[in-house]
Amino acid sequence: MQAAVIYPQGGMPEYTTCPEPQAQGEDQVLVAVKAVSLKHFDKGRATGQHYSSSAPREGGRIPGGDGVCLLPDGRRVYGMGTTGMLAEKAVIEKDRIVPVPDNLDDAIAAALPNAVIGAAMALRFKADIQPGDVVLVNGATGFTGRVAVQLARHYGAGKVIATGRNVASLEELKSLGADDTVSLLQDDEALLTQFKQLQPDVVIDYLWGHSAELILASLKGQGGFTPHVRFVSVGAMAGDIIQLSAANLRSVNLQLTGSGLGAWTRGQVKQLFSTLLPEAFALAAAGALQVKTTTVPLENISTLWNQDVSNGERLVVLI
Numbered sequence: 001m002q003a004a005v006i007y008p009q010g011g012m013p014e015y016t017t018c019p020e021p022q023a024q025g026e027d028q029v030l031v032a033v034k035a036v037s038l039k040h041f042d043k044g045r046a047t048g049q050h051y052s053s054s055a056p057r058e059g060g061r062i063p064g065g066d067g068v069c070l071l072p073d074g075r076r077v078y079g080m081g082t083t084g085m086l087a088e089k090a091v092i093e094k095d096r097i098v099p100v101p102d103n104l105d106d107a108i109a110a111a112l113p114n115a116v117i118g119a120a121m122a123l124r125f126k127a128d129i130q131p132g133d134v135v136l137v138n139g140a141t142g143f144t145g146r147v148a149v150q151l152a153r154h155y156g157a158g159k160v161i162a163t164g165r166n167v168a169s170l171e172e173l174k175s176l177g178a179d180d181t182v183s184l185l186q187d188d189e190a191l192l193t194q195f196k197q198l199q200p201d202v203v204i205d206y207l208w209g210h211s212a213e214l215i216l217a218s219l220k221g222q223g224g225f226t227p228h229v230r231f232v233s234v235g236a237m238a239g240d241i242i243q244l245s246a247a248n249l250r251s252v253n254l255q256l257t258g259s260g261l262g263a264w265t266r267g268q269v270k271q272l273f274s275t276l277l278p279e280a281f282a283l284a285a286a287g288a289l290q291v292k293t294t295t296v297p298l299e300n301i302s303t304l305w306n307q308d309v310s311n312g313e314r315l316v317v318l319i
Helices: 040-047 106-126 143-154 167-176 188-198 209-218 246-250 266-285 298-304
Strands: 002-005 014-017 028-038 066-070 076-081 089-099 134-138 159-164 180-183 202-205 229-233 254-258 292-297 313-318
Touching (some): 028 106, 089 266, 106 229, 106 266, 106 292, 106 313, 143 159, 143 167, 143 202, 188 209, 202 209
Antiparallel strands (some): 002 014
16 A cells, blocks of 8 residues: 655655555454545654654654544544554544544545544533633634634634734634634733733633733732633643743632643543534534645655645645
8 A cells, every 4th residue: 555654764754655554453444544634743743742652763654643534334434543544544443433424525524623622622621611601712823723713602602712823814713703803913011901801711722832821911810709710721832831920820710721632531532522523523514614624645745744734724635
């Protein structure tokens, strides 16, 4: 079979011939892969830079952790691989399969799950979003942030505010469910003033870094009773370390948590496959959840690996 293989001594994957993988037990199945989204997460795991993986020490590795594929009986599903998915064939886990609606194309079905994981798990399980909540999505102009804005609205948020640096993307988010936007291009004083006026119940943060510091500082109380604010860290695109005042934490009814691999329970992960992903697929198939993709062929993997996709799009490899 043909596959993309990344070697520890090289920076780019190669399009090459590999042995076909084999299912190891009744809980796995060999599938024909149709589409795989190319994410920072996949790149990090392939090179050992993500916290959940280690770099390959010898030989090559096929990257890609999930995608759209065909079961042996022809059914089209989304699945998570036990082997790399950027290949013509892969092995997936039978208990992590979600049927793909007939009217949902391969690219969208491949791109959507990672964003649902990064948005729905945070909103539903970590923030415990309630009808009427004011939700602030920090870093909403990226692919997952755009999905978070739409899902927050779908889950009953009373108001959704989006932050970002791309002015055009922020404006577009208003048509996707954002009631208001905040440009992160402003100086600290202006941002802090705006953040203090928002009074969010939920913060879904994809940036961390300085903007997260300002949001947390804006929540600081003055010794009286404060609302319960749920701040959920999902990403760290603006930096991994922040400064946080202890007085800040003591002065506000703040729940500070993260959403990612290791932060969820087994029951929550089961709900991802049984409820959250099927619901998101149905919304996308009906046009109620909108995402943008750029598609490329697998044979061009060495040139597209570091391709920059902007404006909240996701790169999808078609196989």
